Amino acid sequence: MNTADLGLPVDVPSTALFTDQYELTMVRAALKAGTAGRRSVFEVFTRRLPDGRRYGVVAGTGRVLDAVENFRFDPGVLRFLREKGIVDEETLDWLADYRFSGDIWGYPEGEVYFPGSPVMRVEGSFAECVLLETVVLSILNHDSAIAAAASRMSSAAGDRPLIEMGARRTHELSAVAAARAAYIGGFATTSDLAAGFRYNIPTVGTSAHAFSLLHDSERDAFRAQVDSLGSGTTLLVDTYDVTEAVRTAVEVAGPQLGAVRIDSGDLLLVAHRVRQQLDELGATGTKIVVTSDLDEYAIASLAAAPVDAYGVGTQLVTGSGHPTASMVYKLVARAESADPRAPLVPVAKKSAGGKTSVGGRKWAARRLDEHGVAEAEVIGTGEVPGDLADRQLLVKLVEGGEVIAREPLDVVRDRHAAARAGLPLSATQLSRGEPVLPTEYAHGPSGS
Amino acid sequence: MNTADLGLPVDVPSTALFTDQYELTMVRAALKAGTAGRRSVFEVFTRRLPDGRRYGVVAGTGRVLDAVENFRFDPGVLRFLREKGIVDEETLDWLADYRFSGDIWGYPEGEVYFPGSPVMRVEGSFAECVLLETVVLSILNHDSAIAAAASRMSSAAGDRPLIEMGARRTHELSAVAAARAAYIGGFATTSDLAAGFRYNIPTVGTSAHAFSLLHDSERDAFRAQVDSLGSGTTLLVDTYDVTEAVRTAVEVAGPQLGAVRIDSGDLLLVAHRVRQQLDELGATGTKIVVTSDLDEYAIASLAAAPVDAYGVGTQLVTGSGHPTASMVYKLVARAESADPRAPLVPVAKKSAGGKTSVGGRKWAARRLDEHGVAEAEVIGTGEVPGDLADRQLLVKLVEGGEVIAREPLDVVRDRHAAARAGLPLSATQLSRGEPVLPTEYAHGPSGS
Numbered sequence: 046m047n048t049a050d051l052g053l054p055v056d057v058p059s060t061a062l063f064t065d066q067y068e069l070t071m072v073r074a075a076l077k078a079g080t081a082g083r084r085s086v087f088e089v090f091t092r093r094l095p096d097g098r099r100y101g102v103v104a105g106t107g108r109v110l111d112a113v114e115n116f117r118f119d120p121g122v123l124r125f126l127r128e129k130g131i132v133d134e135e136t137l138d139w140l141a142d143y144r145f146s147g148d149i150w151g152y153p154e155g156e157v158y159f160p161g162s163p164v165m166r167v168e169g170s171f172a173e174c175v176l177l178e179t180v181v182l183s184i185l186n187h188d189s190a191i192a193a194a195a196s197r198m199s200s201a202a203g204d205r206p207l208i209e210m211g212a213r214r215t216h217e218l219s220a221v222a223a224a225r226a227a228y229i230g231g232f233a234t235t236s237d238l239a240a241g242f243r244y245n246i247p248t249v250g251t252s253a254h255a256f257s258l259l260h261d262s263e264r265d266a267f268r269a270q271v272d273s274l275g276s277g278t279t280l281l282v283d284t285y286d287v288t289e290a291v292r293t294a295v296e297v298a299g300p301q302l303g304a305v306r307i308d309s310g311d312l313l314l315v316a317h318r319v320r321q322q323l324d325e326l327g328a329t330g331t332k333i334v335v336t337s338d339l340d341e342y343a344i345a346s347l348a349a350a351p352v353d354a355y356g357v358g359t360q361l362v363t364g365s366g367h368p369t370a371s372m373v374y375k376l377v378a379r380a381e382s383a384d385p386r387a388p389l390v391p392v393a394k395k396s397a398g399g400k401t402s403v404g405g406r407k408w409a410a411r412r413l414d415e416h417g418v419a420e421a422e423v424i425g426t427g428e429v430p431g432d433l434a435d436r437q438l439l440v441k442l443v444e445g446g447e448v449i450a451r452e453p454l455d456v457v458r459d460r461h462a463a464a465r466a467g468l469p470l471s472a473t474q475l476s477r478g479e480p481v482l483p484t485e486y487a488h489g490p491s492g493s
Numbered sequence: 494m495n496t497a498d499l500g501l502p503v504d505v506p507s508t509a510l511f512t513d514q515y516e517l518t519m520v521r522a523a524l525k526a527g528t529a530g531r532r533s534v535f536e537v538f539t540r541r542l543p544d545g546r547r548y549g550v551v552a553g554t555g556r557v558l559d560a561v562e563n564f565r566f567d568p569g570v571l572r573f574l575r576e577k578g579i580v581d582e583e584t585l586d587w588l589a590d591y592r593f594s595g596d597i598w599g600y601p602e603g604e605v606y607f608p609g610s611p612v613m614r615v616e617g618s619f620a621e622c623v624l625l626e627t628v629v630l631s632i633l634n635h636d637s638a639i640a641a642a643a644s645r646m647s648s649a650a651g652d653r654p655l656i657e658m659g660a661r662r663t664h665e666l667s668a669v670a671a672a673r674a675a676y677i678g679g680f681a682t683t684s685d686l687a688a689g690f691r692y693n694i695p696t697v698g699t700s701a702h703a704f705s706l707l708h709d710s711e712r713d714a715f716r717a718q719v720d721s722l723g724s725g726t727t728l729l730v731d732t733y734d735v736t737e738a739v740r741t742a743v744e745v746a747g748p749q750l751g752a753v754r755i756d757s758g759d760l761l762l763v764a765h766r767v768r769q770q771l772d773e774l775g776a777t778g779t780k781i782v783v784t785s786d787l788d789e790y791a792i793a794s795l796a797a798a799p800v801d802a803y804g805v806g807t808q809l810v811t812g813s814g815h816p817t818a819s820m821v822y823k824l825v826a827r828a829e830s831a832d833p834r835a836p837l838v839p840v841a842k843k844s845a846g847g848k849t850s851v852g853g854r855k856w857a858a859r860r861l862d863e864h865g866v867a868e869a870e871v872i873g874t875g876e877v878p879g880d881l882a883d884r885q886l887l888v889k890l891v892e893g894g895e896v897i898a899r900e901p902l903d904v905v906r907d908r909h910a911a912a913r914a915g916l917p918l919s920a921t922q923l924s925r926g927e928p929v930l931p932t933e934y935a936h937g938p939s940g941s
Binding site for chain 2: 060062063064065066067068069070071073074075077078080083085087112122125126129131133171175178179180182183184186187188210212213214215216217218219220222236237238239241242248249250251252253254255256258259260261265268269270272273274283284285286359362363368369371374375376379381392393394395
């Protein structure tokens, strides 16, 4: 079953207005000046990783492909642009026929990246490419930020499953994308039904404190839950007194009780006590789930505790301190004229202020050391050196406007695990540090 | 023209899946136990403001009302829930008929709030109210976080207009809600066309560095832009050399040039130099817009600079360090039985761990001092003291399932400005501090 076909709670019919106005005014001015058709190359990259982070995680690529496919100016949108006077009639005509017809290359989704990595490259006419700036960046900046946090958490959690439960802490549709990014980063499940619906991510969830408080006693609440969901359910044991609740839970559900959830208190201490109590009650198979304001550090600090699964909310959906990946979308080369055969000229902003870019259409490759471990992110323009030819990172995602590289989310998730495993061991240290791979420019940065 | 009718790029046909799975399993278990119909009161509040913040800003209320109205389980959604085995047939039947039929009260949108303020109260049967938890919190937590940052920025900017331009740094639909929240917080315009389309917020934008780089010279680029958009446009002057660009800009557009934009460098220094140069060139009416990684502190530090408008991106859409408002949705009272006349019993979580709540259906009022300045947020259960009766904060938003309090965004924006102006002066200090009003419990917290 393709759950994406079931309905539209998270799809949108057009993505064309996820656009900053200046993209349309640039198209308008370029159409008038005769420069709109110049062949252009835009690249997405970040100048730095969030402070202290060792690697970034590319996420959102699949959503970018959907957005590019749905980037259409329908009559209602065109009417809005006309009424607001944002573009002129010539531009409206051009927009009415808009369909991206160029090529898009990118790091495969789930790959890791470093400062300067050209994680996506968009090629076509200036006008058709410049329009995609905002929607491409929105998606990649958000999803990559969440996936990076998720990756750190999943590496801290080791073999224990992580539950994404942050929907309530972020915009309702960010939440769906966040669940997707978390899954890529190694989370096992989500509480967000829209994410289950849209992306087929496994969903979980049983009850909240409100359910215990609704009933005349905790015992009544547990009985109601077990009657309805079976003894394999997860009972929330910290509404009143944890020790009493655990005793009641096992009495009501029997020693085959699936799990108990602890949502407050000193989790290390409480988990040990609850494990001991469960074992004494014969519920040796009953699992312990903890869910209180966790981040990657809290998860790591519970490594020695008898915890079976972690639920993570706020810190996941807010990128654990870094809610955006600060990627930019920059013109790096363009033709000298609108002639399709005109050669490309590298371009880059030259002004002061630390925002310089490296011009030219770039390749990227990851060089390995003699043990097969990644040792450098190598970026260059022109020919790829022979020894790096089969280590190239960019793959073609869109060709002549057609998406050619859609893939299941599980493939992306596995790719991320493999990419992370290929980095030096220090990549998964949680402590602040430099990017775990240096970025090398094969021919020297031409634009800085 | 009601732009909301033009199409659906940001609307969704159903909000019913913006729901954590446990809400559905609780309904399922409560239906079976016969407790689903117990009259219940849920309240939304936050236990604390983000560290150092002086006040919070209620935003998202209007979006909550839309979400509640659209909260329907259509056949595709029901099929998904059945196939995944999340609920049973009895629950599916109940969900198929779902329509919220209760009452919702809340702080009017744009109002300020403090720790414990019951910013929203949802009343109805347990089942119909518990389902709204996630979508209500997603919206209020996101939008209020953005509005709080916007309010600090607009207070730092004084009379100078603020442009919201953060779409590229956050999820594409968060961006639309963020533009709305920014407007409430005092921003003047947005770059995000979807926000203009959906909420009729004024949009702005002219060109990026890519437009200068596309052309054979900066002069060509400026001429193309002025030819298309007129001399009142804003020219971006930091692609190559700022001084040269300003000279070229005035040559091309004439002294009636609308504005120049500076996006990098030491803005304080550069703005002074550019102002002097513009004045010397006779472009005394040409404005200066700055747009480089601004937050409320950077805005405040430019108060003495000859800057006419600020564009703010990343720090606005990420809540300037606090991307979520950490509001919670808690059952505070419920009936003793499913009998509609059964009295309400206050309830609250009792367990340790700092997550205790105050039980009971609450009122809230803001007490003023003898000068008419707010001096305390007073919260209580039961009767409202006579002297506070006309200072109550909660208004009815939904009655018997019908939305009764929709209002234009400009009303909300004005309300926020008035509410902020009614706080002690220290409210708008940017430095870290305690909430500017203490929260007082009129009858003492009954549940802590």
